Amino acid sequence: MALSTVEKVEAKVGEHEIVEEAKLREYGHTSFNSNITMPIKYIGRTTDFKGKTLWEILGNLKNFGVGRIVVRSMLERYPEPSYLKILKVEPVAHEDCRKVRVLIERVFRGRKFPKPVELYSVSYKADYRLLHKDEEADYCSFDPGEEKPERILPRTAPFPPLFRVKELIVREMMARGEPLSKEPVLEMSYHKGPCTVARMAREGEVPTVAVDPGLGTPASPQLYQNCRMKQ
Numbered sequence: 478m479a480l481s482t483v484e485k486v487e488a489k490v491g492e493h494e495i496v497e498e499a500k501l502r503e504y505g506h507t508s509f510n511s512n513i514t515m516p517i518k519y520i521g522r523t524t525d526f527k528g529k530t531l532w533e534i535l536g537n538l539k540n541f542g543v544g545r546i547v548v549r550s551m552l553e554r555y556p557e558p559s560y561l562k563i564l565k566v567e568p569v570a571h572e573d574c575r576k577v578r579v580l581i582e583r584v585f586r587g588r589k590f591p592k593p594v595e596l597y598s599v600s601y602k603a604d605y606r607l608l609h610k611d612e613e614a615d616y617c618s619f620d621p622g623e624e625k626p627e628r629i630l631p632r633t634a635p636f637p638p639l640f641r642v643k644e645l646i647v648r649e650m651m652a653r654g655e656p657l658s659k660e661p662v663l664e665m666s667y668h669k670g671p672c673t674v675a676r677m678a679r680e681g682e683v684p685t686v687a688v689d690p691g692l693g694t695p696a697s698p699q700l701y702q703n704c705r706m707k708q
Contacts, residue, residue, distance in 0.1 A: 541566035557587035
């Protein structure tokens with residue numbers, strides 16, 4: 478009686494296990510167990526993303542979700558609301574199907590951007606969720622009185638202790654015969670973007686944020702608990 482294909486495969490697997498068990502016995506090992514499962518080891522960095530890609534959400538909505546509110550989970554750590562209002566959707570080529578080009582009205586930490594923003598490069602990240610229509614009014618409401626006080630940054634700051642430029646400036650001033658009436662300071666330059674919630678102090682204005690060249694108050698004090706700090 479001829480054996481079926483499945484029976485032939487099972488017979489070969491059985492022969493292979495017998496051979497492997499004989500080899501293990503020859504070298505003094507325990508019997509071979511084909512049911513042993515190896516532990517799973519995950520390789521790579523972890524992610525804090527929680528949700529779907531933007532195209533997964535908009536591609537399943539009527540009119541591509543124009544007028545709906547989408548929230549990015551990463552921005553929900555702020556007390557102020559941050560959300561995206563969909564204005565226009567443009568699908569892209571199939572080879573880049575995880576991305577989508579979207580024109581949005583963006584609100585970041587309760588501050589609305591003055592102009593619509595095009596979102597494309599980060600649309601592939603699985604970190605978006607659709608806000609239900611019943612939640613939109615409560616989620617998007619924000620009392621301007623709840624805003625934190627404006628952060629005013631200083632115009633100048635002391636040079637870092639190991640910054641050699643300070644010594645060069647002092648030498649140049651002494652070479653020109655200029656009196657060293659004031660300590661040389663470093664003029665500050667800040668990046669200003671649409672998400673910036675701080676500004677540089679005006680001439681003569683007292684800043685509310687101090688820039689100290691020392692350690693200051695570290696975000697993780699436990700990293701410095703065994704270090705002797707010079708007072």
